[in-house]
Amino acid sequence: MSPEIAGGERARVEPGSFRDADSTVLYTRDGVFRALSAQGLEDFEALAASRLFEDFTGDGRLVGTERVEAAHGDVPALRNEDVAALLRHERIPFVSYPYEWPFGMLRDAALLQLDLLLAGLDEDLILKDSSPYNVQFRGAQATFVDVGSFERLPEGEPWIGYRQFCMLFLYPLMLQAYKGLAPHAWLRGAIDGITPGQMSAVTSARDVLRRGVLTHVRLHARLERHHGERPREVKRELRQAGFNKELIRANVSKLRKLVGRLAWSPPSGVWTDYGDRAHYTDRDTEEKDNLVREVAGSRKWDLVWDLGANDGRHSRLAADAGAGYIVAMDGDQGAIEHLYRSLRDEGDRRILPLTVNLTDPSPAVGWRGVERKAALDRGRPDLVLCLALVHHVSIAGNVPIREVVEWLRSLGAALVIEFPTREDPKVEQLLAAKRPGTHLDYDREFFERCLGEAFEVERSERLSSGTRVLYSARPRGASSAAGDGHTALGR
Amino acid sequence: MEIVAYLDPGSGSMIIQILVGGLAAVGVTMKLYWRRITGVFGRGKKVEEKS
Numbered sequence: 001m002s003p004e005i006a007g008g009e010r011a012r013v014e015p016g017s018f019r020d021a022d023s024t025v026l027y028t029r030d031g032v033f034r035a036l037s038a039q040g041l042e043d044f045e046a047l048a049a050s051r052l053f054e055d056f057t058g059d060g061r062l063v064g065t066e067r068v069e070a071a072h073g074d075v076p077a078l079r080n081e082d083v084a085a086l087l088r089h090e091r092i093p094f095v096s097y098p099y100e101w102p103f104g105m106l107r108d109a110a111l112l113q114l115d116l117l118l119a120g121l122d123e124d125l126i127l128k129d130s131s132p133y134n135v136q137f138r139g140a141q142a143t144f145v146d147v148g149s150f151e152r153l154p155e156g157e158p159w160i161g162y163r164q165f166c167m168l169f170l171y172p173l174m175l176q177a178y179k180g181l182a183p184h185a186w187l188r189g190a191i192d193g194i195t196p197g198q199m200s201a202v203t204s205a206r207d208v209l210r211r212g213v214l215t216h217v218r219l220h221a222r223l224e225r226h227h228g229e230r231p232r233e234v235k236r237e238l239r240q241a242g243f244n245k246e247l248i249r250a251n252v253s254k255l256r257k258l259v260g261r262l263a264w265s266p267p268s269g270v271w272t273d274y275g276d277r278a279h280y281t282d283r284d285t286e287e288k289d290n291l292v293r294e295v296a297g298s299r300k301w302d303l304v305w306d307l308g309a310n311d312g313r314h315s316r317l318a319a320d321a322g323a324g325y326i327v328a329m330d331g332d333q334g335a336i337e338h339l340y341r342s343l344r345d346e347g348d349r350r351i352l353p354l355t356v357n358l359t360d361p362s363p364a365v366g367w368r369g370v371e372r373k374a375a376l377d378r379g380r381p382d383l384v385l386c387l388a389l390v391h392h393v394s395i396a397g398n399v400p401i402r403e404v405v406e407w408l409r410s411l412g413a414a415l416v417i418e419f420p421t422r423e424d425p426k427v428e429q430l431l432a433a434k435r436p437g438t439h440l441d442y443d444r445e446f447f448e449r450c451l452g453e454a455f456e457v458e459r460s461e462r463l464s465s466g467t468r469v470l471y472s473a474r475p476r477g478a479s480s481a482a483g484d485g486h487t488a489l490g491r
Numbered sequence: 492m493e494i495v496a497y498l499d500p501g502s503g504s505m506i507i508q509i510l511v512g513g514l515a516a517v518g519v520t521m522k523l524y525w526r527r528i529t530g531v532f533g534r535g536k537k538v539e540e541k542s
Contacts, residue, residue: 020497129498160496163504196503215511223503234502238509241523250515251508 015370016133021082023148025089032089033068040148041084047150052119060138060349061112063145064090092145093303093325093352095378098132098168099188099362100354102337103176103264105142106183108344109135110169112142114256117159121249126153130161132168133372139325139349140340156239159248166216167193170259174217175202177262178210182333184355191366196221212258266334283464288418289317291461292385295416295472296321305329305381305413307358308389312339315351318385325350327381331357358389359397384408386417387470394442395430401441402450409454415473419447424467444469 011033017025022040026033036044047053048067056062068088098106109132117127127149134146171194172183179202186194200221207213227234280288296304296318302325306315309328318326328351330336339353354375356362362375386408394401408415420427421444431439451457455473462469509516509523 022497128496158500158505158508160498160500162508163501164498166504215507219510220503220507223506224501225503227502227506229502231500231502231505234505235500237523237526238505238519241509241519241526243509243519246515247508247512247519250512254511254513 015368016366016372018367020128020148023146030088032091034065034087034089034148035083036085036087036148037082038084043151044085044087044147046152047125047147050120050123050125052116052123052125056116056119056144060141060143062116063092063136063143063147065147087147089145089147092136092138092143093379094327095373096137096352096354096375097187097362097372098172099184100356100375101132101137102333102340102353102355103173104337104340104344105137105353106132106169107173107259107262108142110165110173110259111256112144113165113169114252114259116144117252118249118256120150121153121245121252124153124245125150126159126245126248127151127161130165130169137352139351140343140353141347141349153245156243158235158238158243159251162251163196164193165255166199166220167195170212170216170255171196171199173259173262174199174210174212176264178203178207178213180264184333188362188365191371196224211261216255216258264337266337280463280468281465284468287461287463288387288470289313291459291470291472292317292387292416293321295414296323296383300324301383301414303327303379303381304383304385305411306385306387308387308392309339309353309385310335310388312343312351312353314385314387315339318383319348319350323350323383326352327379328353329356329358329375331355331359358393359399381411381413384411384413384415386415388418388420390417390447391420391424391427391430391442395427395434395439401443401447405447405450405454409475412475412478414475415455415471417451417471417473418468419444419471420468427467 011026011028014025014027017023022037022043024035026035044067053062057064066088068086098109101109112135113127113130113132120126128151129149131146134144134149136143136145168187172187175181175183175186175194181202183194196217199217203213203217208218292314301318301323304315304318304323304326306312306318306326306328309315309330310332312328315326315328328336328339330339330353333355336353336355339351343351343353356375362372364370364374364377365372390401390404393399393404408417422428422431422442427442431442448457448460451471451473454476455471456476457471457473459472460469461471509520512519
C-alpha cells in the first residue's frame with residue numbers, strides 16, 4: 001500500500017492535537033499521520049538521526065514512525081505553508097488516558113518519559129513537554145507516541161516540561177503513594193493536572209518529610225507564588241548564570257530515582273477474593289471458560305471488550321483463542337493494577353488493562369469536549385464479554401436491566417453474557433442491601449425477553465451450580481461492526 | 492531570536508531547577524546570586540540571544 005495520503009481524501013485532524021503548532025496529528029483511511037512545520041521538520045530530522053530514535057523505536061518504547069511524501073494540498077485542514085513534511089505512525093489499537101490507568105501504568109509512563117529525556121540529553125535533544133497524554137499502551141507496554149515532542153536542546157534553556165511533569169505525573173503518583181488517594185477523578189476533571197499550589201495544600205506537615213515533597217511540592221509552590229510573572233527575565237538570568245544541560249540531567253536523574261521509589265499496593269483482599277469467583281464451583285468456572293474459549297475461537301475478532309475483567313482470566317482466554325486485541329476494563333483499580341503488573345512481567349502486548357467504571361465511564365474532556373474522547377467512544381468492539389457483571393450494574397448501580405441490554409446492543413458487537421439469577425448468593429447479598437420490592441426487573445425471564453429483542457441468542461447454558469446462566473448472542477439487525485478504532489495521537 | 496515554547500515553563504518552576512540540581516547546580520546558583528548582589532540584573536539590559 002502506498003504510504004501517501006490518497007489524493008483527494010480528506011484527512012481528519014485529531015481534535016486533541018492542536019496545542020503544538022509544529023506538529024499536528026491526522027487520520028485518513030490509510031492510517032495515522034503527523035504534519036510537521038518547517039521547525040518541526042528540523043527537529044524531527046535531528047531525532048531521526050539519533051541513536052535514541054533507533055534504540056527506542058527498536059524495542060517499541062517509541063511509536064513506529066516513517067517519513068512519507070507529502071504532495072501540495074494533501075492536508076486540506078492546514079495551510080500548505082504549515083506542512084513541511086508528513087510522517088506516518090504505527091497505529092495504537094485502543095487509545096487510553098491517565099485517568100484510566102492504575103498507579104503502575106502511570107508510573108511506567110513517567111519512567112518512560114524520564115528515560116527518553118535522559119537518552120535525549122546525550123544527543124542534545126529534549127522533550128518540549130511532559131504529558132502522559134503522549135504515552136499510550138500497546139497491551140502492557142508503554143509507548144511514547146508524540147515524536148513531535150522532541151526538539152534540539154536550546155543552549156542554556158531550563159527544562160520547560162518540568163512543571164508539567166509535576167502536574168501530570170509526579171503529583172498524581174505522590175497522591176496515590178503518599179496519601180492513598182486515587183488521582184483519577186482529579187485528572188479527569190483537570191486536563192492540565194494538579195498545580196503546585198493545589199498539591200501543596202493537600203500535603204501535611206508530616207508529608208514534608210516524605211521524599212520529594214519539600215522541594216517539588218512545597219518549595220515549588222512557594223516559588224511559583226513569588227515569581228509568577230517574570231518567565232522571560234528568569235530565563236535570561238538562568239542562561240547568563242550558566243544554566244546547562246548537566247543541570248537538567250541531574251534533575252531528571254534525581255526525579256527518576258524518586259519516581260522509581262514511589263509505590264502503591266492495592267489493599268489486600270481485592271486480589272484474594274477474585275470478585276465474584278469465590279461464589280463459583282470449579283465446575284462452573286470450567287464451563288464458563290469453555291464457552292468463552294469456544295466463542296473467542298469461533299472467528300477472528302479484532303477488538304474484544306472484557307467488561308468487568310477483574311483478574312483478566314477471560315481476556316487471557318480470548319487472547320489465547322486468537323483475538324486480535326482485548327481491552328480489559330474494571331472499575332476496581334486494585335484488580336487492574338494486579339492485572340497490569342502480571343501482563344507487564346509477561347511482556348504482553350495484546351491485553352490493555354484499564355480502570356473504567358461502567359456506570360460512570362470517562363467522559364469527553366478538554367477543548368470543546370472533543371480533545372479527549374469518552375472512553376466508550378474510542379473504538380468499536382466486535383465481541384463483548386460481560387461476565388459476572390450485569391447484577392452489579394443493575395442492582396448496585398441501579399441501571400434498569402432493559403437499559404443494560406439496550407446499551408450492550410448499541411455497541412453492535414457479538415456478546416457473551418452471564419446472568420446470575422435472584423437465587424444466586426451474590427445477587428441475594430446485593431438485593432439484601434436494597435428495600436424489598438425494588439429491582440423487580442432483575443429477573444431471569446424478563447432479562448431473556450430483553451436480550452431476545454435486541455440479540456439473536458445462539459446458545460444459553462445453565463452452569464452446574466444452577467444459579468447462573470450464560471448466553472452467547474449476536475446483535476439483531478446489525479451491519480457488521482467495522483473496526484473504526486481510534487489511534488495514536490499527540491497533544 | 493528566542494526560542495519560544497508552546498508551554499509556559501513557569502518562573503518558579505525554572506528557578507527550582509537550580510535548587511534541586513544538587514552539586515551540578517552549585518556554580519549556577521552562586522553565579523546567579525552573585526550577579527543579583529552586584530546588581531547587574533533586573534535593569535532590562537539587552538542580551539544577545541541564540542537565534
